[in-house]
Amino acid sequence: MVLYSEDHTQETKRRGRIEVICGSMFSGKTEELIRRMKRAKFARQRVEIFKPAVDTRYSEEDIVSHDSHSIASTPIDTSASILLFTSEIDVVGIDEAQFFDTGLIDVCNQLANNGIRVIIAGLDMDFKGNPFGPMPQLCAIADEVSKVHAICVKCGQLACFSHRTVKNDKQFLLGETAEYEPLCRGCYLRAVEADKQ
Numbered sequence: 001m002v003l004y005s006e007d008h009t010q011e012t013k014r015r016g017r018i019e020v021i022c023g024s025m026f027s028g029k030t031e032e033l034i035r036r037m038k039r040a041k042f043a044r045q046r047v048e049i050f051k052p053a054v055d056t057r058y059s060e061e062d063i064v065s066h067d068s069h070s071i072a073s074t075p076i077d078t079s080a081s082i083l084l085f086t087s088e089i090d091v092v093g094i095d096e097a098q099f100f101d102t103g104l105i106d107v108c109n110q111l112a113n114n115g116i117r118v119i120i121a122g123l124d125m126d127f128k129g130n131p132f133g134p135m136p137q138l139c140a141i142a143d144e145v146s147k148v149h150a151i152c153v154k155c156g157q158l159a160c161f162s163h164r165t166v167k168n169d170k171q172f173l174l175g176e177t178a179e180y181e182p183l184c185r186g187c188y189l190r191a192v193e194a195d196k197q
């Protein structure tokens, strides 16, 4: 079997496509995005990586994984800015896509229709288990969706959910291990019940 990300034609041929990497927090989305972008650079592709300017968690500029892998990026406020930076580009990477406006769906389609490979990483669900921002539509229009998993910190199974461990009901709350833990479905349901007590 040839893995999507090891299909070398994607790294060398200029062919428009949309790849989505989704999952819970700590599932390796950013690491996988960085890995694909670095491979594209080795293949002498012209790459540009974007992140929402609101995500200042580890760095204002770089994209940084929980394991401290990093790559330079361009922070932007709205999805429309992506089109201003991508005239001579072969591969576009987008991290934390859940924080972007719904215009991102049309932007990604436009890029792919113009022959650009678009690689998007983002949370599929918020801490309540609801679909997050433009991610459901991005999954729908993608050529390929990779769902990655963290390890449930309570039982060691695969985790799909990001449980918020601090009291705050807003959908947007930047954070890491002090604010969130990855859980499997069973452990997430039990944790949410316990939070109500």
Ligand SMILES: Nc1ncnc2c1ncn2[C@@H]1O[C@H](COP(=O)(O)OP(=O)(O)O)[C@@H](O)[C@H]1O
Binding pocket: 023, 024, 025, 026, 027, 028, 029, 030, 031, 032, 064, 065, 066, 067, 149, 150, 151, 152, 153, 182
């Ligand atoms: N419970 C966990 N399960 C898996 N990885 C974890 C966990 N807690 C911390 N990590 C670390 O997080 C890294 C993945 O980080 P990252 O790519 O930034 O994830 P994401 O972007 O999905 O939040 C792993 O390589 C691992 O070192």
Ligand SMILES: Cc1cn([C@H]2C[C@H](O)[C@@H](COP(=O)(O)O)O2)c(=O)[nH]c1=O
Binding pocket: 024, 025, 026, 029, 030, 057, 122, 123, 125, 126, 127, 128, 162, 171, 172, 173, 174, 175, 176, 180
């Ligand atoms: C679940 C959830 C998360 N967030 C924030 C917390 C982090 O800053 C990012 C996710 O980063 P990661 O690279 O996937 O670890 O999103 C949020 O604002 N609201 C939520 O419900």
Ligand SMILES: [Zn+2]
Binding pocket: 152, 153, 154, 155, 156, 157, 183, 184, 185, 186, 187, 188
């Ligand atoms: Zn569990």
